[in-house]
Amino acid sequence: MSGAILFLSGPNLNLLGERSPEIYGTETLADHERRFTAIVAPAGFSVSSVQSNSEATLIEAIHEARTKAVAIVFNPGALTHSSWALRDALEAFNGPKIEVHLSNPAAREPFRHLSTVAGAVSGSIAGFGALGYELAAHAVLARLKA
Numbered sequence: 001m002s003g004a005i006l007f008l009s010g011p012n013l014n015l016l017g018e019r020s021p022e023i024y025g026t027e028t029l030a031d032h033e034r035r036f037t038a039i040v041a042p043a044g045f046s047v048s049s050v051q052s053n054s055e056a057t058l059i060e061a062i063h064e065a066r067t068k069a070v071a072i073v074f075n076p077g078a079l080t081h082s083s084w085a086l087r088d089a090l091e092a093f094n095g096p097k098i099e100v101h102l103s104n105p106a107a108r109e110p111f112r113h114l115s116t117v118a119g120a121v122s123g124s125i126a127g128f129g130a131l132g133y134e135l136a137a138h139a140v141l142a143r144l145k146a
Contacts, residue, residue: 002044003070005140007033008061009051010077016102024102025129032133036073039137045070045144055083062089071096071140073133080105080115090120096143098136101126 009029012019017028029051037047048069050061058079065072072093079086080101090097099117104127118124122143125132 002046004046004048004068005040006061006065006069006072006074007036007047007049008058008065008072008074008076009049010058010075010079011053013075013077014051014053027130032130035130036133036137039134040141043141045141055079055085059085059089062086062093066093069093069095071098071144073098073100073136073140074117074121075100075102076117080117084116087117087120090117096140097121098139098143099124099126100132100136102129102132103127 013029016024016032017026033047033049040047050058052058052061058076062072072090072095074090074097076083076086076099080099097120099115099121101124105115115124123139125135125139128135
């Protein structure tokens with residue numbers, strides 16, 4: 001099997017490595033994408049990466065993925081807790097969808113406990129730092145094989 005996997009990143013993730021390293025670690029978004037790609041590329045998958053601070057751009061990327069990607073790995077950032085529109089867009093995508101968070105939102109402030117997208121994804125990985133993207137790569141590969 002082959003195809004593209006959309007590696008989608010929401011608001012402020014462009015600041016990874018600089019913003020709150022005690023919570024999110026010191027690796028950059030590019031570091032996470034490289035490690036993810038290193039796992040899925042040998043299985044024949046390419047990675048298409050989109051990061052945006054705009055909800056509309058993220059929704060458009062999901063819509064476009066419907067015809068260009070076989071799976072989505074998505075860290076919606078703070079939009080996790082507020083965007084029903086992202087959930088609706090994800091529901092329209094038929095392939096595997098993995099929600100990733102570097103920190104564990106359930107162990108943080110109460111407003112972070114709700115994930116509006118959780119019901120529209122195949123599974124969620126949270127609280128494992130950089131390892132979360134590696135786990136997501138393995139989860140996507142397993143889902144695509146099934």
